[in-house]
Amino acid sequence: MAVQIRKQPKKYDVCIVGSGAGGGMAAKLLADAGFKIALLEAGPDFDPANSEQRTQLRWPWESPRRGASTTRPFGDFDMAYGGWELEGEPYTQNRNTEFDWFRSRMLGGRTNHWGRISLRFGPLDFKRKDFDGKGDNWPIGYEDVKPYYDKIDKLIGVFGSKENIPNEPDGYFLPPPKPRLHELYIKKGANKAGVPMIPSRLSILTKPVNKKRGACFFCSQCSRSCMAYADFSSSSVLVKPAMETGNVDLYVNAMVREVLTNGEGEVTGVSYINKEDLKDYELKAKVVILAASACSSARLLLNSKSAQHPNGLANSSGVVGKYLHDSTGSSRGGFIPDLVDRERYNEDGVGGMHLYTPC
Ligand SMILES: Cc1cc2nc3c(=O)[nH]c(=O)nc-3n(C[C@H](O)[C@H](O)[C@H](O)COP(=O)(O)OP(=O)(O)OC[C@H]3O[C@@H](n4cnc5c(N)ncnc54)[C@H](O)[C@@H]3O)c2cc1C
Secondary structure (H helix, E strand, O other): OOOOEEEEEEEEEEEEEOOOHHHHHHHHHHHHOOOOEEEEOOOOOOOOOOOOOOOOOOOHHHOOOOOOOOOOOOOOOOOOOEEOOOOOOOOOOOOOOOOOOOEEOOOOHHHHOOOOEOOOOOHHHHOHHHHHOOOOOOOOOHHHHHHHHHHHHHHHOEEOOOOOEOOEOOOOEEOOOOOOHHHHHHHHHHHHOOOOOEEOOEOEOOOOOEOOEOOOOOOOOHHHOOOOOOEOOHHHHHHHHHHHOOOEEEEOOEEEEEEEEOOOOOEEEEEEEEOOOOEEEEEEEEEEEEOOOHHHHHHHHHHOOOOOOOOOOOOOOOOOOOOOOOOOOOOOOOOOHHHOOOOOOOOOOOOOOOEEOOO
């Protein structure tokens, strides 16, 4: 059956695919610079302050899954439309390998739920090969990136403390929250063992940075996305202000499947499926920015095959989609007798740790 393709009439300067950390930032900066932008997001619109979408400060019995036998990995009210599994979007793993892929389909992508740990790469991280022979040096160094880190700190708001640790560069920090009892306890032990512990660096507002975003009120529920906009989420801190410029048309539930090119192999726009009417659309733009997350952006490049780009777009090297690296995590639990039967006091805080150990 021939598929009828609907062409969006407007031609944009830039089409951005994905509205998470990368797409939101591109939309904000380019919209401020006056470019006309189409922002395409595979998930629905989202605003944590919208009473129908809000999960922050909900009681357990308000869960739509109350009484159901299933639980979600980060809790019932976690603000990720998705997670380790995404209904209707399965992926496969290479034989005998394990790869857990966390995806969030909504305006703002994974930034509605992420940990808000906002650390900088240090000078040594850019020149690892020189330092310990591992990997390769980056072609740029910390000094090249520092001005942008500084701008971002001021734009999104990050708390922390100036420590002058060479490979843990300081930024422009809001005051950090005080350590909680268990953190003071661990710090005491760490100090004894010679392990440094310093205030965390998280993009959560301990003081307002503008009139549109409130300060944290210590409910500890950042992973539900904040109705006061006190945490950094791309949806509320980047996409919303970008749209207020009047330069951004937002297409939600728009699943891009291919970057389109002309006979010369130059980019002309994208094709996408509207998940509401399940029809095919095409959208024209002079520039296309893929910010659909590392793996999905690679998938889109590989999907975009043509006579000029037989291995997919930007893949003359053949390495697109290979050598991907994810962040890893581990945890350890313990029983601390000293903390048993202690006096109770208010231990609320931000939705994350107040202290950490730099390395
Ligand atoms: C549990 C968890 C905790 C984390 N904590 C931290 C932390 O504390 N500090 C830190 O630095 N990082 C953290 N991260 C990582 C961080 O969230 C990601 O690195 C960051 O969000 C990546 O941004 P992105 O724009 O590339 O992708 P995303 O934020 O995932 O955004 C991609 C967007 O593209 C959309 N999209 C995908 N495919 C298509 C398509 N075909 N068409 C249209 N739209 C599409 C998606 O729906 C999504 O909205 C965490 C991640 C997870 C999962």
